[in-house]
Amino acid sequence: MWTLSGFVDEISSDFAEQCRVASELGLTHVELRSAWDVNILDLEPGQLASMKKTLAGHGLAVSSIGSPIGKIYIDEPFPAHLERMRHAAEVAHLFGAPYIRIFSFFLRPGADPAAHRDEVIDRMRALARVAEEADLILLHENEKEIYGDVPDRCLDIVRSVGSPHLRLAWDPANFVQVGVRPYTDGYAMLRPHVEYIQIKDALAVDGSVVTAGYGDGEVAETIRALHHDGFDGFFSLEPHLNIGTTLGGFSGPEEFRRACEDFTELLKTEGIEYK
Numbered sequence: 237m238w239t240l241s242g243f244v245d246e247i248s249s250d251f252a253e254q255c256r257v258a259s260e261l262g263l264t265h266v267e268l269r270s271a272w273d274v275n276i277l278d279l280e281p282g283q284l285a286s287m288k289k290t291l292a293g294h295g296l297a298v299s300s301i302g303s304p305i306g307k308i309y310i311d312e313p314f315p316a317h318l319e320r321m322r323h324a325a326e327v328a329h330l331f332g333a334p335y336i337r338i339f340s341f342f343l344r345p346g347a348d349p350a351a352h353r354d355e356v357i358d359r360m361r362a363l364a365r366v367a368e369e370a371d372l373i374l375l376h377e378n379e380k381e382i383y384g385d386v387p388d389r390c391l392d393i394v395r396s397v398g399s400p401h402l403r404l405a406w407d408p409a410n411f412v413q414v415g416v417r418p419y420t421d422g423y424a425m426l427r428p429h430v431e432y433i434q435i436k437d438a439l440a441v442d443g444s445v446v447t448a449g450y451g452d453g454e455v456a457e458t459i460r461a462l463h464h465d466g467f468d469g470f471f472s473l474e475p476h477l478n479i480g481t482t483l484g485g486f487s488g489p490e491e492f493r494r495a496c497e498d499f500t501e502l503l504k505t506e507g508i509e510y511k
Contacts, residue, residue, distance in 0.1 A: 240472075242472055250272065264511060265296065265299040266298060306360075343381065356383040372401065374402045386411075405433070408437060
């Protein structure tokens, strides 16, 4: 059975409200990216402890840490970022999260991805080694303007690193925004490596983000194929329906509810059970 989760900082900056709305929507899991307008990796130990109590009070578990690891330019220094990865692993263990979402480094405007490939792969191997030591799984998200923004380079990363601790998070909206038809162009290629699904859709004409099934992200085709393939994992709501912040996308409680309703309606139409 599929499990719904969500980037609950899209609901509110206040963590108690994040959890309250998530619980009202029937979610059993959440994805942690920020609270009180601070990134999850920059919160103080006392704040993290408070979050654990709040989660427990609402009966919520953590599906993944929505970290910003890999969201620096490829030509920026790496050692401090690798230390941040180690801290991300500690935070994941604190919350009992099996996954950490990461990226494959921004490229400067006009840069040739091929010119930076070796450095990207070296860095991704180093990040994967941290995950191996911590017994966690990294989820590479196909973010815009990073090395792994299109299917062939996502495949290059996971194949070249060759670690079971590095898998793929599938974001249909991000694919649309770089000119990719997600299911048509990427599903067959990437499916063996896809571990986690982020629910966000977008229109090809202008890249604007919409709720699942109302854009060009081929969400229905994708979930139909995943269901046929026997996928059993997390689907994390990341609606991005309002103005974003430096910490990530934002929707507000009502738009987050609408995104959840539209996606669950799509699941019901496809006859897919979820919890």
